[in-house]
Amino acid sequence: MTIVDPTAENIVADPNVVNITINDKPVLARKGELIIAAADRTDDFIPRFCYHPRMSSVGMCRQCLVEVETPRGPMMVVSCMTPVAEGQIVRTATETVKKAQEGVLELLLANHPLDCPVCDKGGECPLQDQAFSHGPGESRFVEEKRHYEKPIAISEIVYLDRERCILCDRCTRFADEVAGDPLISFTSRGNDTQVMTFPEEPFSSYFSGNTVQICPVGALTAKPYRFKARPWDIEQTESTCTSCSVGCRVVVQSSRDELVRFQGVDIDPVNWGWLCDRGRYNFESVNSTERLIAPLIKTDSGLATTSWSVALESAARIIRTALNSGTDSVAILGGARGTNEDAFAWASLVDQLGITQRDSQLGDGLTPEIFNLAQATIDETCAASTIILLSPDLKEELPVLYLRVRDAAQKRKSRILEFSPRDSGLTPYAWRSVSFEPGRQAQVVRETLGSQEMQEQIRRGEVVVVLGRSNLAENEAFTLHALGEILHAIPNAKILPVLRRGNVRGAVAVGLTPQKNSGDAIDILTKAAAGKIECLILLGADPLADVADSDLVARAFNRTRSVISIDTFINSSNRNADVVLPAAAFTEKAGTTTNLEGRISNVTQQITPRGTSRPDWMIATELGLSLGIDLGVSSLDELHQKMTSSIAAFSSCANNPVINSDGVLMENEASATISRASVVLVDRNSYSYRLIVSRTMYDNAQSTTTSPSLVGIITKSAIYVNPLDLARIGVVEGTNIRVGIDDKSIVLPVNAHSGVHRGTAWLPYNHTSVDIRPLLDITSDVVDVRIEQLR
């Protein structure tokens, strides 16, 4: 949105600019802009409840009435439905307007319970605030108010209090227009109208928290915040969410040094004010009582609490001993969950120690080379005429990017060309969705792009490829081959890389990524399984739970002599570690982070780190000292300076210690080329099913399992096949079946899913109750399984 400076005196004659007058002051506005939006750039506030700048106007609440001069005299109009026009004269505070606004407010309050003292919204409530600023001050309504059951849970997270609702249509509009999950709707009519879900069907949207944030009254409240704090007890700071790599701006709110709520911040280049429910509510894990609060060290009777000095000395001794057998006997995994500064400090430390075996991904992403292709930002992607999706299901893995791409396809002129092994959240909005059997994507891409229709579409304008890993049960090379085909057909296509871990791009930029002549995480684990790694450093990584090949990682951990873990929780990988150092979590430390498009923005500290936990960068410098290495930094500012001066990618934020909300884009050079490699076709036996393994929003991630509000909605393990295949297997939905490959098998329920194509089976990763990883073997290109009835 271009915002015209209303005070600018010499504006170039622009056909898209119109001059209007608001309360006798001249205002410049864009053609087609609404009066209320233009007035928002002046000091004259027009009261409103239903209007939201990121959604279409509906004129539901009638609160924004203003007077517009017409040839027949002043006329009352709804300013959220009336566009500006040249020479328009608007008055927002005449006696008539005041009377109208007071009248509307009195009517809205007639049915409102006025239970402000016990309402969570009290103190930050648009209805309360505007009743004071624009209301009549008293009510003539003496009758009994209407009563409804208070409140009813419409999902695991969201509660609805119908008495308080003023029917502004914000939540229902959001669910329909923005999220594409119209699971709530106005029901009944007239005085009985209420917002409701379908009977006994929950409002199970991944974006339900946004409806709570935009509710202008206390009708929608969210479980994690209900009765936790009052707005005047809250302290807050603006930060960037690092749950995934989209990098949404958030306001982090705490009360008495405990996190109580996250709210989305509207910034143009990224999240437009929206958040996904995982990012909004998994702050509960920071408050978790299971957090590590002191260093732990291995003793005969398991892990025991110790002091930082003992733990650091012990870690240093382990590393020194291991380094005696050569720098190749130490490896570091992780680093994508912290700040850029954290990753940089660790990268500097391992640089000085000569450790080259590093990876911040765990074999589930793509080569960092993709960051060196011509890059597109999220905005550029959403403005492209063709968006090619060669990516995981964005709705599941990068939810707010899904909102942006969906918006581009629905309301702008972008067309989505999707290549996906199964139907994704964006399939309904795709111009063309082409499915492929895992392993055959390059061939399918080549055949598709060759058609006349596609050639014409490609010539219409910019093409951006959203590139990521759609399947954990196939060789990453298949995705790169398919990308090679796209770039061969469209050499000037730009890339939006979508690797999911919070700060993977920052970690790669500072060098926590495979170095020359050393392999990636899988290679490191393979070496460890062969007994070649003496010490494994886990920087916020949990390979035993995260790496797809559970057999490989178990063997690797068996043969590795020592494990040093820096983490916020005890997890499967550090349960038997030699030293566990407690790390400060997100919101407990400051710094910068990098999102998937390379946007550097700041993360801020809002609460004190739990116990004696410390930021990763501080642990790196301390550990360095114990090893006789001085990283030469004693504060975050110094570290930031050092990082921006020594890493070219960060030079854009060199003299900018306080980065604004929008952040700054990383310096980027398009140097890599992806060649069109020959494609190895793998044939599937017609009795077997080719596996698609991918993540969904609520899985057994540590931050989800330790968030009480989210743990209940983690999905139970199941395998999904096409309805026709279900008939072929000969069972009904929900039956336990055996899924096997060679001599390994697991038993879990099977469900029909029309978005899964025949001959393939979708197995969501890391769900509750059954570990699916025994089926996965990292060395095979694709995984074909048998599905059999239990006997």
Place this chain on the structure above:
Amino acid sequence: MSRLSDKNLVIAKEIIARYPRQKSALIPLLHLAQEQTGYISREAMVHLGELVGVTSAEVYGTATFYEMFRFEPIGKYLVNICGTMSCALMGAHELMHHAEKRLGVKAGGTTQDGMFTLAHAECQAACTEAPCLQVNYRYRLRVSTTDLDKLIDDLEAGKLSEEIPAHGVLAKVRQHIAPDRVVGAVSPELVNQAPAWLNGKAAL
């Protein structure tokens, strides 16, 4: 159980094909569902949502806007006795009392055999013929208590089944649109020409 029957599914698909946007067919389909079971069940709403590509919540939101759609089992005959001014002056209250006594249910209730649902109604626009009532929205005018008794007798005996079908049936003659007048499931944005029935070429 009360999703659309196979027979009604064929009709539903024909109805959907009449509209440029599938979801425009929702209200006729809701009538079809109500015709099948006398009321609109939860399963029927789920089914209609699947048929026209909207969520169940949207079907529910649309359906609950209209008073004539019922969401709980209802008698085969819905007897709406008008109670507004003209009818009230001409004896509607007595008529209602009589009906309550005769059927053994209060206004709003359904008889145990599921034959009759008795209800108050607001003005049915037949004030010159007061007191009036409707059975499944079919008028009975200037109704006396004797007329009411006879009406109920006849309905119970099945003598009026030709004239008054079960609740939910809008008409005995189903609308049929000739193929050359069908707009078809084409979005209006994609149609450049005027529809056939506007250019005078279609047989009327």
